[in-house]
Amino acid sequence: MNTIFKDETFREDFTFSNSPQAIKRFPFPFWEDKYRYSVNIEPHVAGPKGSVYEFPFDIDEHYVSDMRDRALVLKEDPLRIQALPHMMLAQWDLLELIMTSLARDYPQHFTLKRDGDDWHWINRPLNIENRFRFGDPSTLPYEPMEYITRQCQGDFTILDQRQNNLWMDAGIATSQADWSLDFDIGMNFMEWHAPVPLAHEAGVFDRALKFLLALQFGKPVRRLNWTMTINPRLDTSPENYHKWGADRVTVTPENVGDKVHLRVELQALWRLPRSNAVLFSIRAYLIKMNELVADLDKARRFHRILQSLPPELAAYKGLTRYHEPTRDWLKKYDDGEPTPVGFLFQ
Amino acid sequence: MTTTTSRRVRVDALERVANNIKRFEFVPIDGQPLPFFSPGSHVIVTMREGDRIWRNPYSLMGSPYDTDRYQISVLRVEDSRGGSSFMHESVEAGAMLEISEPVNLFPVVRTGHKHILIAGGIGITPFMAMVAQFKRDNTAFELHYAVRSADEGAYLDRLRAADIPGIHIYRSDREQRIPLATIIENQRLGTHLYVCGPQRMIDWTLQTAREEGWPDENVHYEHFNAPPPGKSFLVKLAKSGREIRVGEHQSILEALEQAGVDAPYLCRGGACGQCVTAIVDAHGKILHNDHYLTDEEKCRGERIATCVSRMDGGLLTLDL
Numbered sequence: 062m063n064t065i066f067k068d069e070t071f072r073e074d075f076t077f078s079n080s081p082q083a084i085k086r087f088p089f090p091f092w093e094d095k096y097r098y099s100v101n102i103e104p105h106v107a108g109p110k111g112s113v114y115e116f117p118f119d120i121d122e123h124y125v126s127d128m129r130d131r132a133l134v135l136k137e138d139p140l141r142i143q144a145l146p147h148m149m150l151a152q153w154d155l156l157e158l159i160m161t162s163l164a165r166d167y168p169q170h171f172t173l174k175r176d177g178d179d180w181h182w183i184n185r186p187l188n189i190e191n192r193f194r195f196g197d198p199s200t201l202p203y204e205p206m207e208y209i210t211r212q213c214q215g216d217f218t219i220l221d222q223r224q225n226n227l228w229m230d231a232g233i234a235t236s237q238a239d240w241s242l243d244f245d246i247g248m249n250f251m252e253w254h255a256p257v258p259l260a261h262e263a264g265v266f267d268r269a270l271k272f273l274l275a276l277q278f279g280k281p282v283r284r285l286n287w288t289m290t291i292n293p294r295l296d297t298s299p300e301n302y303h304k305w306g307a308d309r310v311t312v313t314p315e316n317v318g319d320k321v322h323l324r325v326e327l328q329a330l331w332r333l334p335r336s337n338a339v340l341f342s343i344r345a346y347l348i349k350m351n352e353l354v355a356d357l358d359k360a361r362r363f364h365r366i367l368q369s370l371p372p373e374l375a376a377y378k379g380l381t382r383y384h385e386p387t388r389d390w391l392k393k394y395d396d397g398e399p400t401p402v403g404f405l406f407q
Numbered sequence: 408m409t410t411t412t413s414r415r416v417r418v419d420a421l422e423r424v425a426n427n428i429k430r431f432e433f434v435p436i437d438g439q440p441l442p443f444f445s446p447g448s449h450v451i452v453t454m455r456e457g458d459r460i461w462r463n464p465y466s467l468m469g470s471p472y473d474t475d476r477y478q479i480s481v482l483r484v485e486d487s488r489g490g491s492s493f494m495h496e497s498v499e500a501g502a503m504l505e506i507s508e509p510v511n512l513f514p515v516v517r518t519g520h521k522h523i524l525i526a527g528g529i530g531i532t533p534f535m536a537m538v539a540q541f542k543r544d545n546t547a548f549e550l551h552y553a554v555r556s557a558d559e560g561a562y563l564d565r566l567r568a569a570d571i572p573g574i575h576i577y578r579s580d581r582e583q584r585i586p587l588a589t590i591i592e593n594q595r596l597g598t599h600l601y602v603c604g605p606q607r608m609i610d611w612t613l614q615t616a617r618e619e620g621w622p623d624e625n626v627h628y629e630h631f632n633a634p635p636p637g638k639s640f641l642v643k644l645a646k647s648g649r650e651i652r653v654g655e656h657q658s659i660l661e662a663l664e665q666a667g668v669d670a671p672y673l674c675r676g677g678a679c680g681q682c683v684t685a686i687v688d689a690h691g692k693i694l695h696n697d698h699y700l701t702d703e704e705k706c707r708g709e710r711i712a713t714c715v716s717r718m719d720g721g722l723l724t725l726d727l
Contacts, residue, residue: 147517223516224624275673275681278442278508280412335471337445337511 066125066186072133077293079352083122087348088113088325089406090285094365098259098374102272105281105329112407113327116166117281118159118213119344125186127214127236127295134235134296135211140243141298142207144219144231149204151219151231153196154333155340156205159213184212206231215327215344218242220273222337226250227273230338236295236345238288238324239379244299258373273330273339281331288378289387290324293347312383317390318351321383323363350390358405360394367391413453413505416441418498419476425561427483428529429495430468432476433506440474446536447513447629450477451675453505454493460664461490464676466603466629467509468535472543477506480561482529484633488656512678513603513629515540520597521547525585525612527604528554531561533629534603542571549573551590553604556580587615602628630676634658635696638720644668644727645687659713659723668727670713677715684713684725691721 069076079087108114113121135141144152160182164173174181178195189212193200201208210217210233218232227250234242245253250270257266276282290297291308312320324347331340354360367388375384416433424430435441444467454461469478481494498504513533515522522541524534531552541548550571554560556578566574577583591600600621602612609628616626636656642663643650653662660682663670673681677697686693686709695705697712704710711723 145518150517221517222514223518271680275510275679277510277673278444280508334443334509335445336517337448337514 065122067122069123069126071126071130071293071295075292075294077123077126077347079348080122081355082111084348084352084355085407086112087353087406088285088327088346089323089353089359089362089404090287090325091362091366092404093402094362094400096366096369096371096374098265102282102284105283105331109407113346114283117162117329118166118215118342119327120163120167120170120214124214128187128211130295131211131235134298135207138300141235141300142210142233143242143246144204144206145221145247148219148221148231148336148338149198151221151333151336151338151340152198152205154336154338155217155219156209157195158331158333158340159209163213187212206233215342217343218245218341219333219336220250220339220341222274222339225274227270227339229253234298234343237298237343238290238326238345239297239299239302241299256377258377259371276330276332276339278332278334281329283327283329286326286328288324288326289380289383290322290347291320291383293322293349295345295347309379309382312386314386314390317383317387318354319349321350321387321390322347323350323353350387354391354394356405357394358400360391361396361398362400362405364388364391364395413451413507415503416477416506418500418502418504421498421500424480426559427495428480428559428561429483430478430480430561431494431498432469432478433504434476436503441477442508443474444471444477444509444536445511446471446515446540447533448509448511448536449513449533449674450479450509451507451672452479452494453507454490454498456493456497458665459489460661461488461493462661462664462672462675463490463633464674466513466532466536468532470539470543471536472539480529480532488633488636510673510679512674513601513627515601516599516625516627518597519599519625520595521599522549523590523594523598523600524548524550524552525587525600525602525604525608526550526552527602527608528559529561530602530604530608530629532603534601535562537601538566538569538571538574542569547573549575549590551575551577551585551587553577553579553583553585553608587612588619591616591619591621598625600626602626603630606630629678630698633676634661634715634717635694637694637717640691640718640720641722643722643724645724646727653717658715659711659717659725663713663727670727672714675714677712680712682713683710684727685710686723687726688724689718689721691723692719693723694719 113119160173163171170185172183180195181192183190198204216234216237218229220227221230229245229248232242254266297305327344329342417436419434420432422430449464449466451462451464465479467477481491483495484491526534577585602609639655651662651666653659671681673679680699693708694717696715
């Protein structure tokens with residue numbers, strides 16, 4: 062992967078764009094030409110070199126600008142990051158997981174030296190260096206979760222496991238698809254999934270919860286989820302709905318290619334060792350329609366996905382207002398030819 | 408699909424800690440530290456002797472912060488299955504064994520303000536790790552540990568030497584009993600109760616807590632059922648058509664593994680539900696021995712926990 066970090070924005074002038082390499086590795090989540098709801102969980106194991114699956118945590122060309130956007134969100138709204146008091150051990154679990162992964166997978170950018178509980182962390186792209194005592198929050202400038210997630214792309218929630226349920230008792234959300242940590246904090250798995258249409262009837266969440274309660278250390282799993290976003294805005298939160306909600310009525314047949322983005326979340330679930338908590342990492346990738354259609358198979362397939370998307374799901378994902386213009390814009394790329402079976406990214 | 412991975416470990420030390428109880432220390436052989444674990448976790452130990460394979464769950468009892476070694480305690484059980492006898496008779500220092508990654512089905516409730524631990528006999532093991540964590544975190548707790556006699560109680564000296572006011576030991580040969588009702592009747596809100604020991608002790612604790620008005624959410628127990636023996640029966644695999652005989656002292660899961668079938672499992676004690684398999688057809692009576700399926704599900708007879716449940720003779724066709 063290209064290690065030149067781009068200087069770009071995810072707000073106001075929206076200078077975000079993807080390099081040709083980033084377009085090629087974009088985790089396009091559809092493996093067939095028809096929309097079908099599926100939990101599609103697979104082991105989160107190393108994928109091909111250069112792919113978003115190469116390492117447990119993907120650091121890409123947007124890293125530095127992404128972290129700058131996160132700092133802006135946190136400055137305006139400190140409630141985007143919260144942890145209940147019993148989650149401190151889980152916070153350290155998270156810090157350890159991210160630091161050891163990044164230092165191992167990106168040694169050119171990150172270095173971690175450990176001498177017992179005395180740790181020394183260097184983050185070169187963000188020009189951060191700290192010596193601290195593992196387990197002692199007073200030796201870091203922020204609590205452990207905030208310290209490390211200001212340096213790692215993606216939103217995170219940490220779920221406490223008790224009473225055969227998972228409880229969202231800590232997390233950070235600054236690049237989320239219209240859900241609120243401040244609203245969900247302290248809720249259990251069934252409560253925060255209550256708004257999802259269709260899936261409850263199918264028993265999807267009962268099965269998913271049972272699966273997650275048995276999730277094992279060292280065997281993380283992942284899935285891709287998707288929605289769409291107008292303008293390359295990372296922070297599409299309920300808290301800031303007044304800033305982005307109206308963007309959805311600005312889509313015209315002329316500006317679909319630049320304004321409409323497919324937003325894919327690479328979601329992974331991990332058992333944390335000391336706390337027995339479950340970490341849920343949610344890494345958002347954005348691609349504008351103009352970039353997506355660089356690959357005709359993706360263009361054809363996405364057109365067919367939008368054709369077959371049930372209206373309830375379009376409404377849940379918030380696409381109703383621009384579903385049609387986007388589908389119509391994509392139509393010119395769909396010549397009816399078949400697409401290859403399976404995923405279309407490397 | 409196999410849901411469990413193993414790592415090889417070496418038995419670095421072992422000692423007899425009570426009548427019929429030995430403590431084993433495992434160290435990694437690949438130079439990599441063992442994972443941290445949370446108190447209440449267990450590992451599955453795989454034992455091999457010739458063609459025979461046993462896989463038994465044992466609670467981790469060392470400090471969760473010790474990644475150099477794991478410790479387990481094994482009670483020699485006088486049954487014919489042989490896993491614990493193998494550990495006692497055939498495993499010596501230097502022996503190689505396989506263990507799974509730790510899994511926690513008996514976690515400490517971290518929102519609790521205080522924790523009361525009720526242990527009987529070998530049930531002390533998960534609590535040894537919890538006590539280490541509570542001491543480190545300065546968490547309020549009490550441990551009430553019942554043993555038959557000084558000879559049969561493991562770690563009595565170690566626990567006494569820890570000199571913690573909340574630790575109490577009861578010897579039934581001296582007519583000492585855990586005064587459970589007195590202990591739990593006046594606890595402050597937010598206290599959690601944990602019990603690990605023989606089934607009758609678990610039943611008594613759950614019953615007493617209920618009588619004292621404790622909510623079920625605050626009462627926790629761990630009990631690994633060893634797969635009970637029974638009549639031999641045939642298992643037929645619907646997808647492959649294979650027929651596999653389950654011996655009198657074997658579980659369905661063990662028979663499947665011996666026949667080379669890669670069947671899922673996690674706890675091997677009827678607690679986690681990972682091995683639960685759909686039944687296509689059953690000729691004969693199903694004997695459910697797990698804690699996972701509800702009574703209603705057991706009555707319906709559509710699924711079976713292959714790690715501990717069996718047939719009372721006859722033929723069972725599984726969706727495998």
